[in-house]
Amino acid sequence: MRRRDVLIGSSLLAGLSSQNVFAQSEKRFGEVIIPPEKEMGREKHVPIIDAPKSVKAGEPFAVTVEVGKTVPHPNTVEHHIKWIQLYAVEEGSQYAVEIGAFNFGPTFAQPKVTVPVMLKNNSTLYATEHCNLHGVWDYSVDVKVN
Numbered sequence: 001m002r003r004r005d006v007l008i009g010s011s012l013l014a015g016l017s018s019q020n021v022f023a024q025s026e027k028r029f030g031e032v033i034i035p036p037e038k039e040m041g042r043e044k045h046v047p048i049i050d051a052p053k054s055v056k057a058g059e060p061f062a063v064t065v066e067v068g069k070t071v072p073h074p075n076t077v078e079h080h081i082k083w084i085q086l087y088a089v090e091e092g093s094q095y096a097v098e099i100g101a102f103n104f105g106p107t108f109a110q111p112k113v114t115v116p117v118m119l120k121n122n123s124t125l126y127a128t129e130h131c132n133l134h135g136v137w138d139y140s141v142d143v144k145v146n
């Protein structure tokens with residue numbers, strides 16, 4: 001008898017069949033991502049994206065994402081930026097495509113990355129970052145593709 005058969009026939013699942021094992025919260029993760037407006041003017045958490053406003057289709061260009069560009073963020077073991085992620089969403093699409101994800105070691109690494117990016121269509125670039133004390137923040141810029 002296979003393990004799956006044992007589980008299906010077991011009393012372990014019998015109690016679960018009457019309830020929804022896939023019940024989920026009404027809350028969505030996007031609701032707890034903190035927008036740039038919360039820190040406007042002193043962006044020590046906002047992952048500022050530096051990218052051209054207009055690029056040529058299929059040609060690589062540099063995108064830099066930096067946390068603490070205006071006001072340096074603490075960089076200690078107790079309080080630091082753990083990661084930056086960069087995504088693209090093409091105009092008319094609902095799907096975010098991951099361009100890169102970057103982890104940082106506290107005190108050794110600065111939360112700043114530069115990535116060569118190629119786009120085929122007008123897109124919005126989204127950056128997210130995670131501060132170990134202050135949560136997840138985001139930022140976005142539109143890039144036109146000619």
Ligand SMILES: [Fe+2]
Nearest residue numbers: 131132133134
């Ligand atoms: Fe922080």
